[in-house]
Amino acid sequence: MRITNLMLHQQALASLATNVEALSRIQEQVSSSKRLLRPSDNPTDVRSAVQVRDALAELDQFLRNIATAERSTSAADTALGAAGDILQRARELAIQGANGTLSASDRATMASEVEQLARALVGQARTKVGDQYLFSGFQTATAPYTEAPAGSAAVSAYQGDGGAIVARIGPAATMVINLPADTTFGPALAALAQLHADLSAGMPVQAATINQLDAGQSVLLAGRALTGARANRLENTQVSLEDSVLSAQRLLSNLVDVDMTQAITELSQRQAVYQASLEVNARIIQPSLIDHLR
């Protein structure tokens, strides 16, 4: 093939351009630490990366939802625990009150303590998370019970509803995070009202009332057990979600991030090739026959 000076020149330029382009691509990768910078770099991987990134965002949201749900379950657990203590004290008073030898003033003192216990129990039922009532179903703006008038332990009708508040805690996984007060606190409140009525009437506390207290206590315990189970499930879900987040992050990183060792090795290779092509071209282009004629 006949080679002209212009061909040498063009070939030199073309190979320099190719080397510079490859060099700049790998430099871009190293400095951004990203293997993929635009969809055309690898359409399939970029497509997967977009989906993985979306899944990752969703997982983050589930974790936030779990944090929110945990506030509810821990508040419920505290409230139900305190309610159990209240009922425990009420039962002690009831056992004392069943004794027929008590004086009227003793009974009156005990009745007023029971009234305070009833108020405290209503207080627990009116537990709020943020500015929302936890035990009112969907009626989160309304307290489940209004306070009884002074001197009375009678409780108002349940003001909430049976609405189940659902938290999204995983892909296609939901969990109810609230308990309506009428099924949780209702029997215990009724039992306290009965106990207060028995004591106020000046007669020994009836065995039926004590049974009622026991039934109320077991409903509260069942509620607390349910709350504990929910807290466990939240915790387990959180752990497995965090695992999923880690593996999604790893996947995304594999798709998008550059392998630094490999990239830097390639970078120095490219630099060497570029330098070599510069030197070779500088040597080739310079002389022609013209340089050697007198």
Added chain:
Amino acid sequence: MSSAFFGLNTALRGLVASQQMLETAAHNTANANTPGFSRQRAQLVATPPYTYPAFNRSGLPGQIGTGVAVATITRVRDAFLDLQIQSQSSIEGGWATRRDELAKVESVVPEPSGSGLGTILGRFWDAWQEVAADPSSSVARAALVEQARSLGIRFSGDAAQLATLATGIDDQLHQGVATVSDLASQVATLNAQIQQVQISGDHANDLEDQRNLLLDKLAQIVPITLHPEADGTVTVLVGGTDLVSGNRARAMTTGPNGSGQLIPTWTDGTAVSISGGQLAALVDVRDRQLASYRTRLDTLAAGVADAVNALHATGFDAAGNPGSAFFTYTAGNAAATLSVSAAIASNPALVAAAGAPGQPGNGTIAGAIADLRTGRLFSSGTQTASDFYASLVGGIGTDSRQATEMAANQSLVTGHLRQRRESISGVSLDEEAADMIRFQHAYAAAARVITTFDEMLDTLINKTGVVGR
């Protein structure tokens, strides 16, 4: 018997021929870097020999040579290679244009950085989850409305970017046809000049080089068919119509096609029928690829808005009233016009999060809308919104990558062809330098012959017949 002065003329011819050869070498050397220049060669022929006049046979041996002359100066060029380069240039021009335009489209979907529409869409679904978790929170509602507004802005921003790219293509079409018309009139002018030179029997080497260069440029923009005519002109056909014929050039302009899109047309309004080159690539990218991206963006916007609106209408707002449309958009132009309904935008309490009226803690509808994230709303129930967006990104990436690869391959093909042409027609300085020495020596030798004849004549004229003087 020949004249004593006969040889002097022969030597003079050698002198003149060598000078012309040197001049050609000078011309080649001067144009070593001129684009489109083909090296020229002066063709030497021996001048017609002289037969001594005689009635029968002169008695002298043979014919006597009369020296040398430059018969023609031709350019070294392979016309077939020119045709190949022109047809491959059209393909190269087309792919390079696609590559450049699609690279611009890629900036509309800045993935996998995560700063694209997909992330905004994800945050939108997240905001619904926050409302579902706490429907009575005015903060969560306000955040949702803000995210929804961002989503609308992002959709319309992306749609606007695609529209700007389409407008940019229209501008390039205007420029492209202007360049074609300009090149065509230059070719027509050169045709006329070349014709003049041909009539007088010469080769218009340099003018033909210039015309080839113009035709190469033209071929990148539109595919051309060439018909060389006997008078030295070349007829240039574009899509079967003569763009250049003799010294007349036709103007190319732009006009609307059936669907109102700008396309290259002739001045009488008929469309230029082209399938390769830059202009056809521009039209194709705009009408096929940009239009398809735009349609998919519209589908995504409308799909999300419709699904959200359908669920939202079944819900109840904070005041217990039934939900209205959450998003509004203009059908057929969904992405560009998607926005949160004005009423909801100004009053987030109107977000219908509840499944029943009068339940401030009820976020079932908000939850159901958040669940749309995993709902297979697109592609006949096979793709979620995120999948659909990811396929759009993948589609744009694939198109762009294909164009980049094809442009690179095609530029290799034309590069090789151009190298071959350069190998044939290019000026080699070494070659010219070697020739220069050759011609210089020939010139010196011819001059030496003249000196010899001069000395001979000196002997004859000045030194002969002087015996006894």
